[in-house]
Amino acid sequence: MYALVTLLRKELADHLGSKRFVILMALVSLSGLSAIYVAGQSIRQAVGDESTAQFVFLKLFTASSGVLPPFVSFIAFFGPLIGLALGFDAINRERSSGTLALVMAQPIFRDSIVNGKFLAGVTTIAVMLSSIVLIVAGMGLWMIGVPPSLEEVLRIIAYTLVTVVYIGFWMALAMMFSIFFKRITTSALAAIAVWMFFSLFMGIIAGLVADRISPIDQDQSDVSVAANEQTASNLMRLSPATLYQESIATMLQPNVRTLGPLTLQDIVGMVPGPLPLAQSLLLVWPQIVTMIGLMLACFAISYASFMRQEIRGP
Amino acid sequence: MSGQPVIEAVNLTKSYGAFTAVNKLDLRVKEGEVYGFLGPNGAGKTTTILMALGLTEPTSGTIKVCGLNSTRDALKVKRMAGYLPENLGFYDDLTASENLRYVGRLNGLSETEIKSKVPLLLEQVGIPQVADKTVDTFSKGMKQRLGIAAVLIKNPKVVFLDEPTSGLDPEGANNVLNLITSMSRDQNITVMLSSHLLHQVQKICHKVAILSRGRLVAEGPVDSLERQTFGKGKMSVELELTSTPPELIGVLQRLDGVASVERSGDRLLLLCDRDVRANISRTVAQNGSALLQMKILGHGLEEIYLKYFQEGGA
Numbered sequence A: 001m002y003a004l005v006t007l008l009r010k011e012l013a014d015h016l017g018s019k020r021f022v023i024l025m026a027l028v029s030l031s032g033l034s035a036i037y038v039a040g041q042s043i044r045q046a047v048g049d050e051s052t053a054q055f056v057f058l059k060l061f062t063a064s065s066g067v068l069p070p071f072v073s074f075i076a077f078f079g080p081l082i083g084l085a086l087g088f089d090a091i092n093r094e095r096s097s098g099t100l101a102l103v104m105a106q107p108i109f110r111d112s113i114v115n116g117k118f119l120a121g122v123t124t125i126a127v128m129l130s131s132i133v134l135i136v137a138g139m140g141l142w143m144i145g146v147p148p149s150l151e152e153v154l155r156i157i158a159y160t161l162v163t164v165v166y167i168g169f170w171m172a173l174a175m176m177f178s179i180f181f182k183r184i185t186t187s188a189l190a191a192i193a194v195w196m197f198f199s200l201f202m203g204i205i206a207g208l209v210a211d212r213i214s215p216i217d218q219d220q221s222d223v224s225v226a227a228n229e230q231t232a233s234n235l236m237r238l239s240p241a242t243l244y245q246e247s248i249a250t251m252l253q254p255n256v257r258t259l260g261p262l263t264l265q266d267i268v269g270m271v272p273g274p275l276p277l278a279q280s281l282l283l284v285w286p287q288i289v290t291m292i293g294l295m296l297a298c299f300a301i302s303y304a305s306f307m308r309q310e311i312r313g314p
Numbered sequence B: 001m002s003g004q005p006v007i008e009a010v011n012l013t014k015s016y017g018a019f020t021a022v023n024k025l026d027l028r029v030k031e032g033e034v035y036g037f038l039g040p041n042g043a044g045k046t047t048t049i050l051m052a053l054g055l056t057e058p059t060s061g062t063i064k065v066c067g068l069n070s071t072r073d074a075l076k077v078k079r080m081a082g083y084l085p086e087n088l089g090f091y092d093d094l095t096a097s098e099n100l101r102y103v104g105r106l107n108g109l110s111e112t113e114i115k116s117k118v119p120l121l122l123e124q125v126g127i128p129q130v131a132d133k134t135v136d137t138f139s140k141g142m143k144q145r146l147g148i149a150a151v152l153i154k155n156p157k158v159v160f161l162d163e164p165t166s167g168l169d170p171e172g173a174n175n176v177l178n179l180i181t182s183m184s185r186d187q188n189i190t191v192m193l194s195s196h197l198l199h200q201v202q203k204i205c206h207k208v209a210i211l212s213r214g215r216l217v218a219e220g221p222v223d224s225l226e227r228q229t230f231g232k233g234k235m236s237v238e239l240e241l242t243s244t245p246p247e248l249i250g251v252l253q254r255l256d257g258v259a260s261v262e263r264s265g266d267r268l269l270l271l272c273d274r275d276v277r278a279n280i281s282r283t284v285a286q287n288g289s290a291l292l293q294m295k296i297l298g299h300g301l302e303e304i305y306l307k308y309f310q311e312g313g314a
Ligand SMILES: Nc1ncnc2c1ncn2[C@@H]1O[C@H](COP(=O)(O)OP(=O)(O)OP(=O)(O)O)[C@@H](O)[C@H]1O
Pocket: A310, B016, B019, B021, B039, B040, B041, B042, B043, B044, B045, B046, B047, B048, B086, B196
């Protein structure tokens, strides 16, 4: 146990003191603050006219004035990068520098190394994200002068947790590659390739496959269009990026009532208005559980393959 | 404890697929011994040491350290056994002291113990002046000394040193060898060291084992090994003559003290029980030939080593 604590402390100190962390933190805070500033400005203009809309505070995070993307988009974009940056050389750097052998020569269980790195990574992400959310929330509060309601606070906490899981998934994935590949450049490239695939090509592929499985018929009937869209969006849910986007949209926009295309049947009888938090969570529960599952799966694979590996140096 | 071997391998075998890296090895190392493990590249030295520390599992057979099975009780073994890996590395961004403290913590030492021990160890290995310098500024020799300090911090009963002098200049190598001798003499630590640099092993080891292609080909104290491998001969001499009349070979063979005569090209190779060089040169002159050159090929481990290495095809 003392060994895990020692490893965890070392890893955390390494992360939090690293240049990498400082750069990422600066980048994300800067873009986050600008996004909130722009959103705050447009909300300030809007406040007073029409409705003093509900959930103004949440709008700070999601509203876009067109000048800059909203805060949540910045995080959705940088999140995977943060995860990859924290994990891609976790094990193979220590292997090639010979420090893995140094640590393995000490009386510790082999799995403490992977566990320590994983826990330290997730903690770092949590620290980074919660401080950024606090900073931008503070600035938002100062700009619009409307304090968040309890529900808004809870929703922001839920958003932060889900984002930690999402970034944690990318870190676990990158860590897995750092165990599979002995060379740092290879593991970095592999991690970036997966990220590119999900963020750029998944949409195209989902569209193509959907056209194959449920093609839109000649006269573009509503039914066939809807079926096609449904298939495509189901396919998209294979991507962690989609799972994340759906989760946070529901979490921060209480008006989101369903995910995916609506049919008339769905809308009939629907009471317009925001969903309570519990209902929102229920709606995206499968997405959240899947993301946690993906993160744990990457961790489990890393764990199993590290336990099997020779510890021999380069 | 005395009498019982500190390291004992029985029928130890390690295969990687169809390739056998260590083949039915039997070894016993007594308490307080400095045991040299010799062999060409790929002989299986590192593999054996890794098995002794429970860092890789034997395919069959067992290895015990201090009476504990290294595979089943790896953690307990690593508590008592120090290990200097062949490509040891330290955390470059930490100082020598910080690296040592980290290793101490991984061994579960208390902070007060660590505080008092670290300066003493750095003193002992002769690098107290760089205690607070980061390791990236260290020469190879300094790193190796730090490695030995890291091995000693746990008060080991036995240490495994994998090529402790590789990459060091003669002076650096000598320093390290002296450290090894003194830890065996002053602290009664059992030492197993691997190397392919014979003269070093010869100088400091009580006993040596020669490994070739995973098999133990000779084992014992240096002097007894010589007798064992050379049969009766204790010294080999090479002669270069003006001419080699056939009868000369017969005469030399019958000379008292000469065990065998072999012709290799235009030279003669003699194995002798003792120094009979005067007799040899007289005999040559009496038989109508003249001596151009007489060379002692050595009678140390070098001969044995070369003999096996040529046989091993390495
Ligand atoms: N993971 C592995 N898979 C397959 N073969 C391996 C593996 N590790 C080592 N070997 C092989 O086992 C043999 C013994 O290796 P080992 O490292 O024990 O040799 P060594 O005596 O330490 O050599 P050196 O002097 O080069 O350090 C080598 O031929 C090596 O190629």
